[in-house]
Amino acid sequence: MTEIVAKFDSVSYLYPRSSKLALRDVSLEIKKGEFVGLIGPSGAGKTTLCLTFNGIVPQFYGGRFWGKIVIAGMDSLEVSIHDLARRVGMVFEDPETQITATSVEAEVAFALENLGVPREEIEVRIVEVLKILRLEGMEDKHPHELSGGQKQRLAIASALALQPELLVLDEPTSQLDTLGQQEIFAALHALNQKLGITVVIASHASEALADYADRLILLADGEVIASGRPNELYSQVPLLETCGVRPPQVSQIFHLIASRVGQPAAFPVTLNAGIAHFRDICEHYRLACPKFAALDLKKTGTPLFSVQELCYRYPDGTEALRGVSLDIHRGEYVLVAGHNGAGKSTLVKHFLSLSHPTSGKVLVDGVSTDRLSVSALARRIGYVAQNPDNQIFNATVWEEVAFSLRVLGYSDADVQCRVKDSLATLDLLEQRDLHPLSLPRSDRVRVVVAAALALQPEAIVFDEPTTAQDYRGAKVILELSRTLHALGKTVVVITHQLYLMPSYAERMIVLGGGKIVLDAPLRQAFHALETLRTASLVPPQAVLLSRVLDPEALLVTPDEVAACFFPND
Amino acid sequence: MAIGEGVRLDTPSGEEREVKAVGGTTIDGAPIAYVVALAAVVTVLAFIPLSVVIGSGKSFPMSQGIYPLVGWLLGPVAGALANGIGSLAGVFLAPHTSTMPIATVFGAAAGGLASGSMCVRDTRRSLRVVSVVVFVLAYSLYAGRAVLQNGASLWAVLLGSLINWSALLLFLLPTRTYFARWIGDQDLRKVAMGLFGGTWMIAGLVHLCTSAIIYFVLNWPNAVWVSIAPFAPFEHAVRCLVGTVIGTGVIAGLRAIGLVKPTYALY
Numbered sequence: 001m002t003e004i005v006a007k008f009d010s011v012s013y014l015y016p017r018s019s020k021l022a023l024r025d026v027s028l029e030i031k032k033g034e035f036v037g038l039i040g041p042s043g044a045g046k047t048t049l050c051l052t053f054n055g056i057v058p059q060f061y062g063g064r065f066w067g068k069i070v071i072a073g074m075d076s077l078e079v080s081i082h083d084l085a086r087r088v089g090m091v092f093e094d095p096e097t098q099i100t101a102t103s104v105e106a107e108v109a110f111a112l113e114n115l116g117v118p119r120e121e122i123e124v125r126i127v128e129v130l131k132i133l134r135l136e137g138m139e140d141k142h143p144h145e146l147s148g149g150q151k152q153r154l155a156i157a158s159a160l161a162l163q164p165e166l167l168v169l170d171e172p173t174s175q176l177d178t179l180g181q182q183e184i185f186a187a188l189h190a191l192n193q194k195l196g197i198t199v200v201i202a203s204h205a206s207e208a209l210a211d212y213a214d215r216l217i218l219l220a221d222g223e224v225i226a227s228g229r230p231n232e233l234y235s236q237v238p239l240l241e242t243c244g245v246r247p248p249q250v251s252q253i254f255h256l257i258a259s260r261v262g263q264p265a266a267f268p269v270t271l272n273a274g275i276a277h278f279r280d281i282c283e284h285y286r287l288a289c290p291k292f293a294a295l296d297l298k299k300t301g302t303p304l305f306s307v308q309e310l311c312y313r314y315p316d317g318t319e320a321l322r323g324v325s326l327d328i329h330r331g332e333y334v335l336v337a338g339h340n341g342a343g344k345s346t347l348v349k350h351f352l353s354l355s356h357p358t359s360g361k362v363l364v365d366g367v368s369t370d371r372l373s374v375s376a377l378a379r380r381i382g383y384v385a386q387n388p389d390n391q392i393f394n395a396t397v398w399e400e401v402a403f404s405l406r407v408l409g410y411s412d413a414d415v416q417c418r419v420k421d422s423l424a425t426l427d428l429l430e431q432r433d434l435h436p437l438s439l440p441r442s443d444r445v446r447v448v449v450a451a452a453l454a455l456q457p458e459a460i461v462f463d464e465p466t467t468a469q470d471y472r473g474a475k476v477i478l479e480l481s482r483t484l485h486a487l488g489k490t491v492v493v494i495t496h497q498l499y500l501m502p503s504y505a506e507r508m509i510v511l512g513g514g515k516i517v518l519d520a521p522l523r524q525a526f527h528a529l530e531t532l533r534t535a536s537l538v539p540p541q542a543v544l545l546s547r548v549l550d551p552e553a554l555l556v557t558p559d560e561v562a563a564c565f566f567p568n569d
Numbered sequence: 570m571a572i573g574e575g576v577r578l579d580t581p582s583g584e585e586r587e588v589k590a591v592g593g594t595t596i597d598g599a600p601i602a603y604v605v606a607l608a609a610v611v612t613v614l615a616f617i618p619l620s621v622v623i624g625s626g627k628s629f630p631m632s633q634g635i636y637p638l639v640g641w642l643l644g645p646v647a648g649a650l651a652n653g654i655g656s657l658a659g660v661f662l663a664p665h666t667s668t669m670p671i672a673t674v675f676g677a678a679a680g681g682l683a684s685g686s687m688c689v690r691d692t693r694r695s696l697r698v699v700s701v702v703v704f705v706l707a708y709s710l711y712a713g714r715a716v717l718q719n720g721a722s723l724w725a726v727l728l729g730s731l732i733n734w735s736a737l738l739l740f741l742l743p744t745r746t747y748f749a750r751w752i753g754d755q756d757l758r759k760v761a762m763g764l765f766g767g768t769w770m771i772a773g774l775v776h777l778c779t780s781a782i783i784y785f786v787l788n789w790p791n792a793v794w795v796s797i798a799p800f801a802p803f804e805h806a807v808r809c810l811v812g813t814v815i816g817t818g819v820i821a822g823l824r825a826i827g828l829v830k831p832t833y834a835l836y
Contacts, residue, residue, distance in 0.1 A: 009583065010581065010582045010583030010584075011583060012581030012582075012583055016829070016830075021581065024581060025581055025582050025583065058588045059588070059589070060600065060829055061828070061829050062588055062829045063588060064585065064588065065585070065586050065588050066581040066582075066583035066584060066585045066586065067581070067582075067583025067584065067586075068583065068584075068586075077586055077587075077588070077589075393818070395757060395817070395818065395821040395822075434825070435821055435822065435824070435825030435826075437822055437825050437826050438825035438826060
């Protein structure tokens with residue numbers, strides 16, 4: 001019989017000061033050597049469930065607890081977090097929150113030293129885990145010199161050095177580009193297969209989970225809704241959509257095809273299986289792909305943003321931008337994409353004069369940013385930073401939105417009116433008196449957008465607005481960007497979650513190595529596979545599957561791909 | 570009523586268990602992580618000079634503004650420890666803001682103990698009694714030596730040490746309880762008032778402990794007592810402003826995010 005590593009028996013949990021159970025009657029078993037994915041919308045209880053594995057919930061947070069959790073034979077309420085940490089490795093969403101040392105080597109050694117592992121043993125384990133996580137040669141590097149993916153791998157290495165029986169990861173790839181995400185999942189898969197370490201991972205990365213997980217557990221409102229193999233669970237598209245979970249695009253496409261042609265086809269959930277299955281079923285249906293003409297986005301007149309031969313070098317000598325030139329006109333909706341460290345955020349910060357060119361020029365409405373103050377630019381350009389918490393510092397939502405208006409000298413009446421309008425637009429009036437940090441992340445992004453919107457800017461720049469959002473949260477933010485665009489605002493969105501963007505952006509600019517490697521209408525850009533590959537980007541699965549049907553059709557969404565299939569007469 | 574009790578829940582099917590922190594992860598009811606974090610904040614603020622110390626070529630650190638806050642957040646023992654560790658690291662890393670290391674560390678720890686003792690009610694009254702004895706002794710040494718040994722006029726010393734004896738009075742009178750009650754109030758305006766008054770009181774006592782030791786070395790004459798009299802209250806008000814601004818934000822944030830509250834925390 002397979003050994004049970006973790007057993008939850010009717011577990012319910014209530015956070016202090018909360019009136020709603022975060023977990024409700026959760027009963028499940030995790031077997032030794034399993035690779036288990038936790039899926040569910042934001043607020044479903046995934047993070048809380050992860051924190052129960054090493055006793056942080058409830059021992060650290062307090063609150064009320066029902067039921068029993070047995071981890072490696074120990075009752076999680078009867079042993080200390082310290083003891084559970086020897087058996088359960090934990091990796092949080094943001095690696096920065098758990099990296100404390102000043103070198104890669106010291107970081108891996110930290111937990112081992114605290115547990116009193118002999119020095120000779122620590123040295124052996126450091127070498128081992130750095131090799132497994134492909135961090136050899138970086139022993140003396142400061143963690144801040146590492147890329148996002150490397151930092152995440154370092155956090156995993158530190159957890160792995162404890163030789164845990166169970167490795168629990170909470171959204172470890174939410175801040176990474178597609179390549180970084182694939183690196184992490186591949187590394188976890190290797191650990192699972194080679195060392196037999198049990199892996200539990202909460203993630204919104206449905207395509208990766210379909211590839212690597214043995215079993216998925218679907219949570220909603222703190223309850224386990226369903227559990228099964230990826231092909232079983234990701235085939236239940238209506239259930240997932242009801243729960244606010246995005247299935248892999250492959251599943252969406254085959255679900256849509258089955259709905260159109262009335263035949264419940266077998267559901268592949270991975271890209272390779274999908275391509276193979278596509279070739280099989282193409283023969284059984286009549287195919288007619290809609291053709292989308294290549295768009296010409298050329299515009300005339302003075303651009304709102306004009307970047308001319310922009311170069312930017314950081315004080316440490318890193319060249320972030322190397323001769324970037326582009327124009328963005330009023331009313332455009334532009335997607336800026338590229339791998340982590342490609343220079344996307346650095347580019348848009350120049351629009352607001354938050355960074356100053358090493359050489360070259362940035363013009364806003366024909367005027368060089370050298371001649372414009374940050375406050376003058378802030379009135380015209382709203383900026384929503386990658387981490388909303390960096391922009392939040394007031395005690396209530398109302399105060400947060402009113403802050404810039406007051407600083408810029410608007411009258412009290414104006415402030416009241418604009419704040420109210422802005423909160424109403426963002427559907428935040430009910431939360432006006434709450435502390436912004438008490439809100440979920442998707443709402444915190446909306447608070448920052450509301451603050452930007454209150455200034456009635458001509459343009460809004462969103463820097464990775466959908467990071468760490470579930471599908472529903474991401475769509476809410478992007479719908480907001482669409483509303484702003486419809487109001488005539490210029491919208492610039494930075495993201496590497498390309499599958500979210502077809503319904504929104506018109507134009508895509510791809511940065512790679514500090515240069516523009518592609519600037520094209522979105523549809524054409526998504527099909528420039530070779531260029532995207534060189535920029536370490538992976539197009540949505542719908543694009544790759546559509547090319548099996550007709551590469552010239554430039555299809556980009558699951559709906560467009562499924563719409564090619566008709567029942568045979 | 571425990572938090573969450575009384576809330577109607579669709580009854581969970583599992584048996585309710587007692588939630589407790591197992592193992593030595595807290596100090597006097599304050600999680601070690603909190604103690605470490607606040608000690609680090611004290612150290613960082615030790616780098617920022619707030620004002621000058623006459624006759625020493627050194628400065629007061631901005632961390633003096635948050636010594637009281639640390640006690641209100643952590644309680645007496647953990648507060649004293651966090652202030653002590655933070656200021657000890659500060660005297661090595663930022664020596665420009667420490668006139669005399671032993672005085673800096675002693676004052677910070679005493680401040681944490683005194684402010685933390687405001688958090689406990691009927692239990693551990695002895696902590697407050699010990700604090701009062703220490704502070705009265707410190708003032709006697711400070712002012713007594715100035716008048717009796719160094720010949721400064723009583724009025725000059727009283728004016729020059731206004732922040733110290735006013736703090737001592739506020740600590741002895743029921744004002745201490747009022748400040749504690751305001752800091753625990755849900756209305757952030759009352760919290761800010763409590764923080765300002767409380768910081769005046771506790772930071773004044775910290776200043777007293779520190780000065781009592783430093784005065785053994787500096788021995789200011791009458792002229793210095795006269796010259797510091799108009800500036801000391803202003804400088805102390807800035808210290809209180811630091812404590813109020815930082816404290817209001819921190820307390821509002823801590824209440825909002827609902828992290829586990831140390832046993833003797835006042836907020």
